[in-house]
Amino acid sequence: MNINDLDIGDVVYAAKDITDDGSMPESTEGETLAQAGARGVIVMKGHIEETPESHVFLVRFEDETLTLGRPIGCWEEDLMSEAG
Template sequence: MEDIGQYQLGDVVFCREDLFSDGGLPGYEEGALVAAAGTRGVVVQFGHVEAMPSEEIYLVRFEGEDQNLGLPIGCLPEELTQDETEAASLRAAH
């Protein structure tokens, strides 16, 4: 796997917080819940914020209720974790 920073392509990750559409995501209205805290996903691409090249951003496809992967969502490293125990507690809090 390609080493791209904190996470690698293909890594399983979980979102640390509820992620909502800012209105720019195809298929989601502004304010729609894209992934609830604790949702499992996979890193599919890596890049940087254009205005801040030092800021990493990961494209993650999160599982939907049907267990299928959704569209790629841009996430900052602090919005993700690989800690399954943390993810389980986040899901239980919902």
């Protein structure tokens, strides 16, 4: 399934370790925000105004206790629709 076909409430998985690029409040640049394979849920979907074909997703990933974390901005290539 194409990630761009998914919508709010759909389950996704981190395709790779997702790290802070310096844009996350209360995080350190380079900090791992979600480990590869972590399960998450899409809470918002949008695009970049200058490039409408570039989709961005806000995803809340589960931690090791299965608690959803804060929303993380992800690009299509950061996500997969099935556990790998």
